[in-house]
Amino acid sequence: MIDIFDIMGPIMVGPSSSHTAGAVRIGRMARTLLGDTPVKAAIHLHGSFATTGVGHGTDKALVAGLLGMPPDDLDIPLSFDIAAEKGLKFTFDEIDLRDAHPNSVRMELTGENSRRLSIQACSTGGGRILVTRLDGIHVSFTGDYHTLIIENMDNRGNLADVTTALALAGVNVANMSMNRSSKGGNAMMIIETDDPVPDYIVQLIERQPGILQVIHYRRES
Amino acid sequence: MNLDSMSDILSAARQEGKAFWEIVLETDMKNRGVSRMDSLHKMAEAWHAMREASQVYTGERRSVSGLVGGQGKLMRDYASEKTPIGGDFVAQVIAEALSMGESNACMRRIVAAPTAGACGVLPAVLIPLYWQDNLTEEQMLEALFTASGIGAVIAYRACISGAAGGCQAEIGSASAMAAGALVYLRKGTETQMCHAVAMALKNLLGLVCDPVAGLVEVPCVKRNVIGAVNAITAADMALAGIESCIPVDEVIDAMGEVGRRLPVEFRETALGGLAATPTGKAVKKNLHGGRKKRTLTIKDARWKLEKSESGEVVLSAPGAT
Numbered sequence: 001m002i003d004i005f006d007i008m009g010p011i012m013v014g015p016s017s018s019h020t021a022g023a024v025r026i027g028r029m030a031r032t033l034l035g036d037t038p039v040k041a042a043i044h045l046h047g048s049f050a051t052t053g054v055g056h057g058t059d060k061a062l063v064a065g066l067l068g069m070p071p072d073d074l075d076i077p078l079s080f081d082i083a084a085e086k087g088l089k090f091t092f093d094e095i096d097l098r099d100a101h102p103n104s105v106r107m108e109l110t111g112e113n114s115r116r117l118s119i120q121a122c123s124t125g126g127g128r129i130l131v132t133r134l135d136g137i138h139v140s141f142t143g144d145y146h147t148l149i150i151e152n153m154d155n156r157g158n159l160a161d162v163t164t165a166l167a168l169a170g171v172n173v174a175n176m177s178m179n180r181s182s183k184g185g186n187a188m189m190i191i192e193t194d195d196p197v198p199d200y201i202v203q204l205i206e207r208q209p210g211i212l213q214v215i216h217y218r219r220e221s
Numbered sequence: 222m223n224l225d226s227m228s229d230i231l232s233a234a235r236q237e238g239k240a241f242w243e244i245v246l247e248t249d250m251k252n253r254g255v256s257r258m259d260s261l262h263k264m265a266e267a268w269h270a271m272r273e274a275s276q277v278y279t280g281e282r283r284s285v286s287g288l289v290g291g292q293g294k295l296m297r298d299y300a301s302e303k304t305p306i307g308g309d310f311v312a313q314v315i316a317e318a319l320s321m322g323e324s325n326a327c328m329r330r331i332v333a334a335p336t337a338g339a340c341g342v343l344p345a346v347l348i349p350l351y352w353q354d355n356l357t358e359e360q361m362l363e364a365l366f367t368a369s370g371i372g373a374v375i376a377y378r379a380c381i382s383g384a385a386g387g388c389q390a391e392i393g394s395a396s397a398m399a400a401g402a403l404v405y406l407r408k409g410t411e412t413q414m415c416h417a418v419a420m421a422l423k424n425l426l427g428l429v430c431d432p433v434a435g436l437v438e439v440p441c442v443k444r445n446v447i448g449a450v451n452a453i454t455a456a457d458m459a460l461a462g463i464e465s466c467i468p469v470d471e472v473i474d475a476m477g478e479v480g481r482r483l484p485v486e487f488r489e490t491a492l493g494g495l496a497a498t499p500t501g502k503a504v505k506k507n508l509h510g511g512r513k514k515r516t517l518t519i520k521d522a523r524w525k526l527e528k529s530e531s532g533e534v535v536l537s538a539p540g541a542t
Binding site for chain 1: 338
């Protein structure tokens, strides 16, 4: 079903919904998933992001997103200066990601509390995005829903614990997936929900054995 | 109500004794689970963002590539100082379309409607008409819901991105949305509104997306002008009682078909049309020249990368221009 505000919108800083607004949203999503204020970012541009990115301000847009700016922030063109002020160091280079969407980027981030994240995402058009890899594990989510991103050990019963907690809170799951790096290695649960997950449920899930990290992304209207 | 057919929305509107725009509003309320006020408020934000973008335009900015900037100002000055061939209203429409397209290219805030590249078409016709006809804000929101419904049907049946269907899908769709909004604001019938949408889209059928150097600048900014002016002509024809021989939903389907069959060179890849002209290629080469030189620096110690005051990395090299 088409959202009419994808037709009459988004309200954004130009010039391109895919190369600019989408890039801001990827940066912003990466900041949320890092769960920390980024101080270092190695940004690798793929495909059309690499070839026409500078002309579309994709580079400035990604940095603006990492600084937490929304896609209609008039400071997006000044993001490099603001990053310098706020102590975010970044580098750009080109990368050839196999079988990736033409508007893709991979970033390695470090936060001020030493948290680290490797994220790959693409801009799929109209300002929409898709996160495709987190710390090397295949994932697939858009940020169109409230989303739980749960890193866990590849143990029996983890998934049941999580879904039980959600059921207790009366949260309806819209979509979910689980992928692992290798058998017995780390796994990533992605759970998209219609309602936001209450904080106490997030904390409850965090305390379950085998759960390494829980991040709750709240949908932006 | 699925917004997937103009004729279905029209018959639902007739059955329920409501206006076309009301059906679109109610669909949004249901889809997003929001109140009538919330939906109206969100549309008001879009309208205010369009007006603000127009008000803050000065014409002083230039795009990243330097290809675009100042054209809207030239047209505004011409409209106020000379006697434009198409009259004052059309001159204002042209100036508004250029200003908005330019603002987009220069990283200012705009409303993608339906896309960022086509962001100038709707405000270009709506803002001048708002002043000329002394319209109310309520009427403008209703017109924007009308336009959104039209855009949603086009997105469902055909496409609204240059990469999927060429420029006809971006400027063509924006023009069709604007034509429908104009007929609504001039109190035409909903049948006339459909004819206006059909005629606007028909007249831009086949338009290719061939952006020079892949940037949303040339010819995109000026194509916003033809989208806006085309919307006025289609709306005036419909209001005069002129009808489209091909029904609106069939025209939209035809646009989708033409889009799918457009060679990939004409779908935003910058491999054909104006982008592939000698001048278009030269522009691209100049833009990307800097990128290649940067790679050279690693191998050649005489090349230096320096950080400018604005924080941008600049290349300095012996004999570099």
